Amino acid sequence: MTKPDxxxxxxxxxxxxxxxxxxxxxxxxxxxxxxxxxxxNGSWFNQFLTACLKSYHERVIKKGGxxxxxxxxxxxxxxxxxxxxxxxxxxxxxLAGGVxxxxxxxxxxxxxxxxxxxxxxxxxxVLYTIRLQLRLVYDxxxxxxxxxxxxxxxDLLGLFAVVYGVKLAEVGGIGTKALGPEVMRAQLYRMIHGxxxxxxxAVRQVLGPRIARNITQKGILKxxxxxxxxxxxxxxxYTATRLVGNRVxxxxxxxxxxxxxxxRLHNNLSSDETTCLxxxxxxxxxxxxxxxxxxLEREVYLAFLRHLNLGEEQLNCLATKVHxxxxxxxxxxxxxxxxxxxxxxxxxxxxxxxxxxxxxxxxKQTLAQLxxxxxxxxxLEQADELCAYFRKDEGALGQAIGxxxxxxxxxxxxxxxxxxxxxxxxxxxxxxxxxxxDEFNVDTQEAEAQQLLKELAKLDRQLxxxxxxxEDYQAHWENLKARIPVDEQC
Numbered sequence: 001m002t003k004p005d006x007x008x009x010x011x012x013x014x015x016x017x018x019x020x021x022x023x024x025x026x027x028x029x030x031x032x033x034x035x036x037x038x039x040x041n042g043s044w045f046n047q048f049l050t051a052c053l054k055s056y057h058e059r060v061i062k063k064g065g066x067x068x069x070x071x072x073x074x075x076x077x078x079x080x081x082x083x084x085x086x087x088x089x090x091x092x093x094x095l096a097g098g099v100x101x102x103x104x105x106x107x108x109x110x111x112x113x114x115x116x117x118x119x120x121x122x123x124x125x126v127l128y129t130i131r132l133q134l135r136l137v138y139d140x141x142x143x144x145x146x147x148x149x150x151x152x153x154x155d156l157l158g159l160f161a162v163v164y165g166v167k168l169a170e171v172g173g174i175g176t177k178a179l180g181p182e183v184m185r186a187q188l189y190r191m192i193h194g195x196x197x198x199x200x201x202a203v204r205q206v207l208g209p210r211i212a213r214n215i216t217q218k219g220i221l222k223x224x225x226x227x228x229x230x231x232x233x234x235x236x237x238y239t240a241t242r243l244v245g246n247r248v249x250x251x252x253x254x255x256x257x258x259x260x261x262x263x264r265l266h267n268n269l270s271s272d273e274t275t276c277l278x279x280x281x282x283x284x285x286x287x288x289x290x291x292x293x294x295x296l297e298r299e300v301y302l303a304f305l306r307h308l309n310l311g312e313e314q315l316n317c318l319a320t321k322v323h324x325x326x327x328x329x330x331x332x333x334x335x336x337x338x339x340x341x342x343x344x345x346x347x348x349x350x351x352x353x354x355x356x357x358x359x360x361x362x363x364k365q366t367l368a369q370l371x372x373x374x375x376x377x378x379x380l381e382q383a384d385e386l387c388a389y390f391r392k393d394e395g396a397l398g399q400a401i402g403x404x405x406x407x408x409x410x411x412x413x414x415x416x417x418x419x420x421x422x423x424x425x426x427x428x429x430x431x432x433x434x435x436x437x438d439e440f441n442v443d444t445q446e447a448e449a450q451q452l453l454k455e456l457a458k459l460d461r462q463l464x465x466x467x468x469x470x471e472d473y474q475a476h477w478e479n480l481k482a483r484i485p486v487d488e489q490c
Contacts, residue, residue: 020096024124031123041443042209057150086245089136097237122219133244144252164214202484205449266307268344281329289366294356333373346376354386
């Protein structure tokens with residue numbers, strides 16, 4: 001049997017490696033421009049993410065947008081093109097991890113190279129990987145018809161937080177899982193009154209730097225442990241990029257389906273205040289029935305609210321009339337007589353209950369009560385079918401990412417000693433230039449934004465508990481809003 005000729009494949013791979021090294025070398029200038037202080041406090045991340053998203057968006061749109069992506073794979077359906085994009089990004093990330101891991105380790109091992117040179121080498125690889133993953137995320141969203149807003153990296157921050165191990169709940173409780181129905185209603189009040197963007201700006205100033213510090217520490221781990229650095233770098237880059245692609249593909253499929261379904265449902269729903277209030281209250285009851293408010297549950301809820309196209313006066317009326325318990329919602333649902341509206345609401349309730357792919361007992365119980373109130377109990381079976389459709393199954397991929405993370409975690413002693421070794425190796429550098437794990441710090445903007453988010457979360461709880469009026473809430477919120485640091489990148 002004739003052996004396959006791998007000459008072309010080897011040549012293509014070598015071309016990719018050469019291109020990777022050239023791009024990483026170019027990114028060293030970007031890393032140097034950030035400076036050591038921004039690298040230590042993580043403030044570089046939001047700046048880099050926004051700049052990359054904007055420039056890549058302009059380049060792709062100039063070439064034809066979605067049509068340009070599809071022209072690279074003529075005749076292939078969306079799913080097949082998405083697979084090709086993910087496979088190429090994963091392969092490139094793995095190769096980049098290998099070649100850049102070796103280069104970064106070499107820089108660290110070079111006596112007299114100095115910390116600035118070593119950190120520049122580490123950061124260049126970090127920037128390359130982040131940019132590669134960002135482009136993949138952008139392409140997938142564009143391909144599935146849900147383009148990212150190039151001026152708002154909000155979705156990207158959430159994605160990178162998940163992939164790089166930052167817990168959203170630690171950011172201050174704003175825009176993350178709700179603490180209960182009343183707090184969610186307080187957050188709804190805030191959203192209705194147009195405060196969401198200001199809050200997102202504060203969240204960015206906390207979340208971005210935390211992601212950056214996690215990424216930078218992983219980069220140092222890979223470079224400062226000479227024996228395993230290259231292997232860890234290649235493995236982590238490949239797995240993290242695969243996780244990015246897998247997660248985005250699942251979410252854009254679901255979001256596209258959810259938006260289409262909610263739009264269809266809205267066409268069948270009457271727009272009178274009683275009906276809208278009943279649906280909103282029912283959706284909230286379902287969303288927090290299990291004590292959590294999943295991102296995709298929130299997507300259904302917000303999509304429905306957007307499609308209502310209500311005026312400011314109507315939104316204010318809804319905000320002040322939302323009931324405090326499920327019984328109030330059930331009573332309102334009983335009062336709705338239009339049969340088509342009842343059917344559409346039932347489908348909408350099933351949709352939000354199943355959107356995260358898991359119908360927990362508490363959710364199922366609440367859903368059964370809501371469906372019974374509108375005479376649609378027979379639709380309860382559809383919720384299980386929707387769960388199967390929306391279920392996120394990361395399977396072996398989730399285990400793989402966990403294994404990489406565990407490997408890094410179990411090497412904590414090695415990380416500490418490696419960084420200590422680096423410090424000793426470069427002892428002649430000025431103390432201010434030394435970068436250790438315990439020297440990663442929080443800058444003033446991040447610290448102030450974190451404090452403001454905590455104060456705002458407290459304000460939500462006070463409104464929810466009835467300790468302050470809506471007028472007092474709004475007045476306090478305006479004071480807090482005025483203190484939110486200006487986000488120059490947004």
